Amino acid sequence: MQIASTADRRRQMPMGDRIRARRKALGLTLQQLAHLSGLSAPFISQAERDLSVPSLVSLLALADALTVDLSYFMEVPDGGTIVHRAAKPRHIQADGPVDYIDLASDLADRKLDIVLMRVPPGHAFPTGQRKGEDFLYVIEGDVTGVVGNTQARLGPGDSLHFDALHPHGARNTSDRDAVLLYVGTPSIFRKAPDGVIDAGDADA
Template sequence: MEQLGERLRRYRREARKTLLEVAREAGLSVGFLSQAERNLSGVSLSSLANIARALNVPLRLLIDQPEQRSPDSHAGRRRRYSTIDRGQSYERLSSTFPGSQINAVKMSLPVGYRSESVTHDGDEFVYVLSGKVCYCVDGIDYLLQPGDSLHFDGRQQHHLANVGEVAVEVVSVGTLPIFDDIAAAPAP
């Protein structure tokens, strides 16, 4: 099975773009993108959405995400998925329907996790379920613990890190399209 890095490299080459061109268009560093293509670094969903846009391909070609056709989502029934096997994983919480604008995931981040620095269009809202996480947004650190939340403009440079001694669980809701499956038909 083709790993994420191999998919990134293949679609970049098919688009006839250099690492520098894709990195610049996706708002990432060349070094980070190179590591991602070699499966040496995990990639956040927001960075993958930016890369997909730079490559002019649907996000679903880069990562296999579970569909969420039903408007309800239940603990223990959601399929976990990851961008790369570095310990972080996601559970899809929201469905897609014509006109939907928000996308929600539950993120599980291992001890020591640190994301790449990224910018993207839209709002981002996070709510911490467990652990300690530090979000750095536009150069300002926000230390968040269970019950804390943060809402910010995704166009500001931001990254996050698990700064505690246990895994972190965070609900992230945003307007950046991270699910591009075919929208479910509206209920009659």
């Protein structure tokens, strides 16, 4: 009889179970995780029971508080190759209206993310900050980027490159989809060699 590995079992876990498992592995209460992440305890409780699907920004906050990469929570598809084919886009499954396509290969310890984003009209990315560097290049549409005290209107061909420790955000200010190329380091989507970030064997 074939026994599923820990990594295989974790791949099959719903997102809520993964959040709960990691929280318990760290010995955190809901209130403690809420304090660390800046999210409310009731919201985290709903997320753990899969009654609410966290946005990408909320998942980033949880990942930082739980000291895991974003890929621990998300279904980041396996590429199995260093070549990315336009005919086979690798969509990153995340809640919200933004379509994310992973352009980077699945190196076990990759240092950066390369993501193509299609952002609907009027959508705004909440202000965030983290250790690292971010680069944003506008392919189509118009966006307003904010980094620290600097605000810039960006059109096709314009870009931003900045220290991600500065509070930053962006909004699609056009009446059509904006297509953006994002490059950031360190990676928040990278996988461990087995495809899943190890969070220990804590029960859900």
